[in-house]
Amino acid sequence: MEEQRTRKYVWEFPVRLTHWINALSILALSFTGLYIGMPFIHATSPDQYIMGWMRLVHFIAAYTFMMSIIIRSYWSLMGNRYASFKIFFPFSIRKLGDMLEELKFYLLISRKPPSITGHTALGGLTMLIVWVIFIFEIISGFALYSVTHSGAVWTILGGWLVGIMYLPTIRLYHHLLMYVILAFTLVHIYIVWYSTSSEKNGLMASILSGYKFVTGKEQDI
Amino acid sequence: MKSSSDDVLHEMTETLESLAKKGVSRRDFMKFCTGMAALLALPASFIPKIAEAVTGGKKPILVWLEYQDCAGDTEALLRVTKPTVGQLILDILSVDYHETIMAPSGFQAEKSLRDVVENHKGNYLVVVEGSIPMKDDGVYCCIGGRSAVDLAREVCGNALATIAVGTCATYGGIPAASPNPTGAVGVKEAVPNATVINLPGCPANAENISATIVHYLTFGKLPSTDKLGRPYFAYGKRIHDNCERRGHFDAGQFARQWGDEGHRQGWCLYEMGCKGPETFHNCPTIKYNEGTSWPVQAGHGCIGCSEPSFWDTMSPFYKRLPKVPGFGVESTADKVGAGLAAATAAGILAHGIGRAIKPRKEEGGE
Numbered sequence: 008m009e010e011q012r013t014r015k016y017v018w019e020f021p022v023r024l025t026h027w028i029n030a031l032s033i034l035a036l037s038f039t040g041l042y043i044g045m046p047f048i049h050a051t052s053p054d055q056y057i058m059g060w061m062r063l064v065h066f067i068a069a070y071t072f073m074m075s076i077i078i079r080s081y082w083s084l085m086g087n088r089y090a091s092f093k094i095f096f097p098f099s100i101r102k103l104g105d106m107l108e109e110l111k112f113y114l115l116i117s118r119k120p121p122s123i124t125g126h127t128a129l130g131g132l133t134m135l136i137v138w139v140i141f142i143f144e145i146i147s148g149f150a151l152y153s154v155t156h157s158g159a160v161w162t163i164l165g166g167w168l169v170g171i172m173y174l175p176t177i178r179l180y181h182h183l184l185m186y187v188i189l190a191f192t193l194v195h196i197y198i199v200w201y202s203t204s205s206e207k208n209g210l211m212a213s214i215l216s217g218y219k220f221v222t223g224k225e226q227d228i
Numbered sequence: 229m230k231s232s233s234d235d236v237l238h239e240m241t242e243t244l245e246s247l248a249k250k251g252v253s254r255r256d257f258m259k260f261c262t263g264m265a266a267l268l269a270l271p272a273s274f275i276p277k278i279a280e281a282v283t284g285g286k287k288p289i290l291v292w293l294e295y296q297d298c299a300g301d302t303e304a305l306l307r308v309t310k311p312t313v314g315q316l317i318l319d320i321l322s323v324d325y326h327e328t329i330m331a332p333s334g335f336q337a338e339k340s341l342r343d344v345v346e347n348h349k350g351n352y353l354v355v356v357e358g359s360i361p362m363k364d365d366g367v368y369c370c371i372g373g374r375s376a377v378d379l380a381r382e383v384c385g386n387a388l389a390t391i392a393v394g395t396c397a398t399y400g401g402i403p404a405a406s407p408n409p410t411g412a413v414g415v416k417e418a419v420p421n422a423t424v425i426n427l428p429g430c431p432a433n434a435e436n437i438s439a440t441i442v443h444y445l446t447f448g449k450l451p452s453t454d455k456l457g458r459p460y461f462a463y464g465k466r467i468h469d470n471c472e473r474r475g476h477f478d479a480g481q482f483a484r485q486w487g488d489e490g491h492r493q494g495w496c497l498y499e500m501g502c503k504g505p506e507t508f509h510n511c512p513t514i515k516y517n518e519g520t521s522w523p524v525q526a527g528h529g530c531i532g533c534s535e536p537s538f539w540d541t542m543s544p545f546y547k548r549l550p551k552v553p554g555f556g557v558e559s560t561a562d563k564v565g566a567g568l569a570a571a572t573a574a575g576i577l578a579h580g581i582g583r584a585i586k587p588r589k590e591e592g593g594e
Contacts, residue, residue: 044548045562046499049490050480057480115582154505155469170455173541174506175532175550179561182549186565190572197576201583 012220017089017124018213025079026214032072033192037185039065044182066152073145076138089125095135097128106132113198120206124225130198137191140184147181236280243283267439267514268451268461281446288445289352291344292326293383295369295376296403296412297358301394302328304431304516321353321441327371338372345386353444354387355437356380359396359403360418363411377418384422389450390415391425393437395533398426398457405539416457425450426457430533435514436462456536458508467504467530470512473497491527501546502529509534 018026039061042048050057083092097106105128111117113129121127126134149165154174168177203211209220244254261278265271270278294302306329323330325341332340344352358376361368366375384390392415395401403412416424427436440459443451451459468474476482476496483491484499496502507530515522523530532542541550549561 046480046482048480049482049484053475053479053481055479059478113579115579155466173535173537175503175541178506179550179552182561183552183564186561186568189565190568193569193572193576197579201579205583 012207012222014218015124015221016217017087017219018217019082019086019090020217021078021082022086022090023214023217025075025082028071028075029079032068032075033188035064035068036072037189039068040182040185069145069148069152072141076141076145080138094126094131095138097131102128102131105129120202122222122225124219124221133191137188140187140191144181144184144188147177147184150177151181236284240280240283263435264439264442267435267510268443274446278442278446282442284445287322288388289344289348290321290323290355291341291352291383292323292328292355292357293379294327295356295358295360295380295397296410297394297396299328299357300431301357301397301437302326305434305437324352341383345383349386350388352387353441354384354390356384356390356392356397356415357394359400359412359414361403361410361412362418363409368410380415380419380422384415384419384424387422389423389425389444390419391427391437391440392416392457393427393432395428395430395538398428399536401428401430402539404537423450424457425453425459427462428458428534428536429509429511433462433511433514433516436510454508458534462510462514463508463534465508465510465513467507467509467511467524470510471504471524472512473524494527497524497527497529499548500529501544501548503532503535503538503542503545504530506542507532507535 042061043058043065046058048057080092082090083095088094097103105121105123108117108119109121109127109129112120121129146165146168149161150168150172151165151174153161153164153166153169199210199214202208207220209218213219244257247257248254258275258279261275261282262272264278265275268274292302324344325337327337330337330340358369360366360376360380362377366377369376371379392398396403396412396414398414398416400408400412400414400417403410404414414426415422416426425440427433427440429436436459439461440451443449443459443461451461453459454463456463468477471477473494473496476494477498481490481493481495482499483493483495483497485491486500491497491500498505502524504524511522511530512524515525529545531545532538535542544551547560552561552564555564
């Protein structure tokens with residue numbers, strides 16, 4: 008009944024490292040960002056420094072997150088085929104067809120799980136959209152930061168956006184896209200759990216170890 | 229050399245005597261010069277230079293034009309309680325045309341404006357208050373049968389420099405707020421070839437108007453400006469960074485409702501939608517009405533009135549974030565975010581239930 012599965016190294020170390028740096032920094036950024044947007048903890052005495060600390064953590068996490076995105080983007084050029092930037096552009100005819108099949112599977116129309124070692128076509132496209140959102144969050148974040156930090160570095164990283172968009176508008180989209188990222192996180196975890204339990208491929212643990220369990224029949228793209 | 233310095237001394241004494249008749253003492257005058265030096269971030273050695281420039285022989289001609297406005301900037305300048313700042317400057321300048329306060333009317337009034345433009349071409353200052361409508365050939369604001377844009381092109385285009393005061397004259401202000409029925413714009417947009425310095429604010433601070441003119445009298449040129457044409461001395465710092473309530477922001481002490489304990493304690497108005505973090509102006513340090521107070525000191529958050537498009541981008545004034553475009557009027561970012569989270573959770577739940585039901589059906593079928 009069960010097909011024989013073998014252990015296969017899929018996610019290289021930089022992929023796993025940046026995954027967890029992203030996860031932790033997104034958690035930190037969302038928590039402190041929510042506080043900065045709507046301060047839900049109130050100081051009881053003036054010698055506290057709650058907003059000060061929240062902003063410090065937000066800025067440190069922001070720099071960490073940016074470095075992680077830079078490393079991961081670099082690794083999409085240098086890493087193995089499962090890390091390559093090519094999987095994030097699934098726009099060939101075949102991949103678009105795959106995407107339709109995968110959509111049917113996730114919408115419970117078909118029962119044929121996507122048989123792919125790395126990212127599915129749908130997964131690759133989702134990651135591309137998320138990556139664009141990440142980049143916007145970084146640029147808009149540095150745009151807001153550049154307001155009080157004058158210097159070429161911050162102008163290049165995001166200050167230029169202030170010349171195109173109004174500050175309150177930048178703040179609004181910086182805030183709204185956080186919710187999109189959090190929604191993505193929920194769907195991401197659920198899909199991984201769903202794939203792990205329906206395909207028995209060890210996907211959930213693979214982001215720690217790097218190894219997936221494959222039948223050998225998967226499309227190796 | 230000796231005679232020219234004697235002349236300056238003579239002029240200075242004359243001016244001081246005429247000021248003394250109006251109740252401005254020598255001491256008041258030096259206080260004014262010191263204040264101006266401080267506002268322009270000049271060292272103390274410039275105080276005598278300012279005194280000399282302000283009382284000197286140069287009597288620049290100034291015309292004050294009003295377009296789509298509420299005369300609030302005129303009010304702010306004229307209603308200063310002590311005759312030190314605004315009026316002093318108005319005495320030193322030769323104000324040849326000011327629609328609100330000039331004595332002549334009708335053809336005589338328009339003649340004095342025409343005389344300035346013709347006789348002092350390239351040699352007079354213009355203050356513009358109010359926005360200029362561009363739609364339908366500018367018919368929405370006409371003075372003496374001529375449209376505002378036509379007048380502005382002639383008067384500002386031939387001036388030495390134009391000082392746009394208030395948010396309407398600088399960026400269109402409230403008349404330019406969506407849907408901007410008259411196509412209102414600021415002076416620089418209406419007359420691109422004019423030399424314009426922007427002093428936005430609602431109203432522009434009389435001290436900043438004075439300091440800009442004093443800078444011109446002292447150095448013979450207008451102060452350096454940022455990308456939005458605003459002088460750095462007045463608009464180089466963010467309100468939030470010089471705010472007297474900033475300590476409460478960093479500590480985490482916020483007014484959460486009008487009149488609550490935090491509000492009475494004078495805590496930060498950030499949660500009440502204060503736009504200090506988005507606004508560049510020297511309100512916290514210069515304040516209004518001779519340093520009496522300013523909005524945040526009076527317990528009301530900043531509404532960002534000196535920023536371009538403030539009416540559209542800074543509103544709602546009592547909320548941290550703008551409305552989400554495409555959603556209802558009452559939608560805020562957090563409501564949309566909560567909706568998104570709920571939709572995601574519901575989607576996951578529906579999918580999980582769907583998956584739990586489906587295999588059972590198929591097992592039954594087999």
